[in-house]
Amino acid sequence: MKLHEFQAKQVLARAGIAIPEGRTAATPEEAEAVATALGLPVVVKAQVHVGGRGKAGGVKLAKTAAEAKAHATAILGMDIKGLTVRTVYVERAAKIAKELYLGITIDRDKRRAVVMLSTVGGMDIEEVAESQPERIARAWPEPLLGLRGYAARALCFEAGVPEVQREAVAAMAQKLYDVFRSTDAMTIEINPLFIQEDGSVVAGDAKLEVDDNALYRQPELAAYKEIAPDEVQEERAKALGFSYVQLDGTVGIIGNGAGLVMSTLDAVKNAGGSSANFLDVGGGAKESVVKAALEIVLANPKVKAVFINIFGGITRGDEVAKGILAVLKDTKPKVPLVIRLSGTEAEAGRTLLEGAPLVSRATMDEAATEAVRLAT
């Protein structure tokens, strides 16, 4: 789950990390009033859950309150990568002397957090990692010890942080690590981290993404959750107990188990087609879940055929069949259904489905070929 910059900055400020003074505004008039109250110049920043706001024209410097109002007028309602800007963050402009990068994420291979510090600030860190890997200093703190002072200082030496700022940047890295742990963050980033003309350090931007599996113990952050228009179906699916990802092909997919469903998408591709979605009904899905899953897939107007691929284990073939029949009883689908049932109670499932308007195939490859043929 992503936080907006202003929300992340509040979290950082509470942990003692310096941020420029700022407030949110939902209208141009509010933005103008905030600019006047804060003192000029200010930066007007779009608050949306995507990177690259600056390039999209969502971050603008204003030297007067009238200019802040004009920028807010332009930015509010703007579409950035499919998301509409509803709020701007108006912030005192920093007096920038130098830009650094400070970020922490999860290193899956090392099974540790990795703290990254670079004097190449303001750029996408993945691009820096690609083009100038030697410019990123890294540390992997032992989780029971945290990021100790010596390790934070070593990072500053390795990255080449100017001597005057070394202690301040090291302290900021330690505080950021504590926030990373206490918020169950997957990623936390201050990019750019400004060194100002007076030598002080301040967080220019802030990015914070929280582990969805930890929201139960982060109630304050969980309240910030926003569902983007293209995530509505995915969230609805999650509430019903299965996992759904919208794709842009024409074969609707239903399966059980993440790996099997991924393989099903691959089988459709191998057969020359493309999948409209990823849908995993999970282990032990009952009739009602299968019914809801089929309804979600059929609601997608792009779907020209549906491929149901079940390998029964804990999930029973007869429950799957009942779920399908429950949908067919109410409505006659406009697109053909192809099913491959195998494993636990598959025979019982196939018997239940006899006479139903669907095509049954014995293997995943055969069913994929048939579904692709029917979708084209």
Next chain:
Amino acid sequence: MSVLVGAQTRVLVQGLGREGAFHTARMIEYGTKVVGASKPGKGGTTQDGISLFDTVAQAVESTGANTSIIFVPASGAPDAILEALDAKIGVIVAITEGIAVHEMLTVASMLERSMSVLIGPNCPGLISPGTAKVGIMPAENFSTGPVGFVSRSGTLTYEIADLLTKAGLGQTTCIGIGGDPIIGLPTPDAVRYLNEDPDTEVIVIVGEIGGSAEERAAEYMRAHGTKPAVAFIAGRSAPPGKRMGHAGAIVSGNSGTAASKVAAFEAAGIPVATAPSEIPGLVKKALAGRT
């Protein structure tokens, strides 16, 4: 022969709730020695004929349990794993899905200081056909034989085991290592167990998008492999930036792509199947091609 679990396995169940009780009954049916379950406050009583203990340490002392299987819900599961580690249980299998990543960082750190092996979390467990099943997989898809099998997936494991079994290719041990980003026994470590097992003649490695465990497994086999291997990667057609069901199945930027994993296996001389149905054929070819 087998790795990690076998005839010597004595299982303690942590989390004998509805799901835990169901799968425990299936494990006992299979012939796995289930010696007890921990249920705080119920020590000294029994449930479905299984002796209950207040703590894992007490259970280990009374029963000699050397393996545990965890069905505790996500919020309590890290504590259950740490309790099993503290009691020095040798093989800990965490079935639970949805454990917070930061909890797993702490668990991984403690795991590295211990002699224990953690399988999972978010996994189907493991099975040494004919001797022990410590997991939730449907047993009828597995059979005894020379194939060692490691997989990040659940259902796909059953599907592939079924294909192998129907092709007459039984298994030594099938290890479902789990679909989370931080797991106890990543692919290269699981492969190492199978590579060092004298009865395993060929290794099947089933990976998926996300992370670089498959690349490291390929590198390990290139350097230390003593037997042939066959690989399969799920999610070749998955778009970047989308989590495909498993918390760990995500391509971020240029990392974790199927293409990188396939290339790593091919560079190590390990054939990669493009569909599960190709795996038995490649395994037979690998067995026939040995010198």
